[in-house]
Amino acid sequence: MKKCVVITTVRPPTQGILAFLDSEYDVIIVGDQKTPDHYHNMDCIFLDIKTQQQLFPILSQLLPFNHYARKNLGYLYAIQHGYDIIAESDDDNVPMSHWGTWNADFSDTVVAPQYPNIYRLYTDVHIWGRGFPLDKIRQNEPITIEHHADNTVFIIQGLVNHAPDVDAIFRLVMPNAHLPIHFEKNGQYALGKGVLSPFNSQNTIWLHKTIFPCLYLPNVSFRYSDILRSYITQFVLWQLGGQLAFIAPNMIQRRNPHDVMQDFVLEIPIYQHFHTVMHILTHMDGSQSPTILFTIYETLVKEGIVARQELDIVERWLNVVLECL
Numbered sequence: 001m002k003k004c005v006v007i008t009t010v011r012p013p014t015q016g017i018l019a020f021l022d023s024e025y026d027v028i029i030v031g032d033q034k035t036p037d038h039y040h041n042m043d044c045i046f047l048d049i050k051t052q053q054q055l056f057p058i059l060s061q062l063l064p065f066n067h068y069a070r071k072n073l074g075y076l077y078a079i080q081h082g083y084d085i086i087a088e089s090d091d092d093n094v095p096m097s098h099w100g101t102w103n104a105d106f107s108d109t110v111v112a113p114q115y116p117n118i119y120r121l122y123t124d125v126h127i128w129g130r131g132f133p134l135d136k137i138r139q140n141e142p143i144t145i146e147h148h149a150d151n152t153v154f155i156i157q158g159l160v161n162h163a164p165d166v167d168a169i170f171r172l173v174m175p176n177a178h179l180p181i182h183f184e185k186n187g188q189y190a191l192g193k194g195v196l197s198p199f200n201s202q203n204t205i206w207l208h209k210t211i212f213p214c215l216y217l218p219n220v221s222f223r224y225s226d227i228l229r230s231y232i233t234q235f236v237l238w239q240l241g242g243q244l245a246f247i248a249p250n251m252i253q254r255r256n257p258h259d260v261m262q263d264f265v266l267e268i269p270i271y272q273h274f275h276t277v278m279h280i281l282t283h284m285d286g287s288q289s290p291t292i293l294f295t296i297y298e299t300l301v302k303e304g305i306v307a308r309q310e311l312d313i314v315e316r317w318l319n320v321v322l323e324c325l
Helices: 015-021 037-041 049-055 057-062 068-080 168-173 209-215 225-240 260-282 292-302 310-324
Strands: 003-008 026-030 045-047 085-090 093-095 108-112 144-147 153-161 188-191 203-206 243-253
Touching (some): 003 068, 015 085, 015 093, 045 049, 057 068, 068 085, 068 209, 068 310, 168 260, 209 225, 260 292
Parallel strands (some): 003 026, 026 045, 108 188
């Protein structure tokens, strides 16, 4: 079974990237205009700008430079080259020794509430993930777990210790924001149909080729792109009979320097558009799969959530991906 991890970076090789090179996953590095040349001489697949333009001339031109969405070209390379499992991470995440493996038992299933704060299953610290609905942060609804032996998990989101993925509001206002966070509880949980949680692109493993079209990262703000993708993907998962699951921490994040106020500005669309996006997804006709992704983005354009040119990129993305699957 072919497995890879896709990473985009503008930095010299980090501790995390070097650790991935020692794993059993092939490493695909997606370069941008600021990425140094170090990766040409390393045991990885390095897609520099020139290679991107050669392999994907149309998409390389459509995707903006110096933007997280160029990571799409790494996913596309993996799909074209027949990888069965596609993992994704960032250059400031360091995999633990057990990263890339998991227990096959995903029978513990979250069935309520509709928007559970998954971090509550792993810690008693008041913390929430980036993309969690802002109006739900202070709510303390109990999370209901049931045993479902027939779960089919298509995507695994691993938690991250030390500097887990939280939003800028947490980092700006919570008294424990400056302290390392270590999730002290274990367990793995699938989400039942109709239950939604944001998931990111820093520690995620995509297990089934049928969901690979949803790897697409939209050309919105850096702090919104993978969150918008996560909610879209879960809707498509339900149509395909698959599920998202969360597992206990298997990475440590050594977070790159951030301007937290700038992060906050970039995250505003998460909260601004949340309920509109949920309305769009819950009223979408799922029978249109696999072209449902394009229909979703058409509606997002009409609502002003993504720009019109997004449709040109999504259309090209789907044309190439569906030819390979």
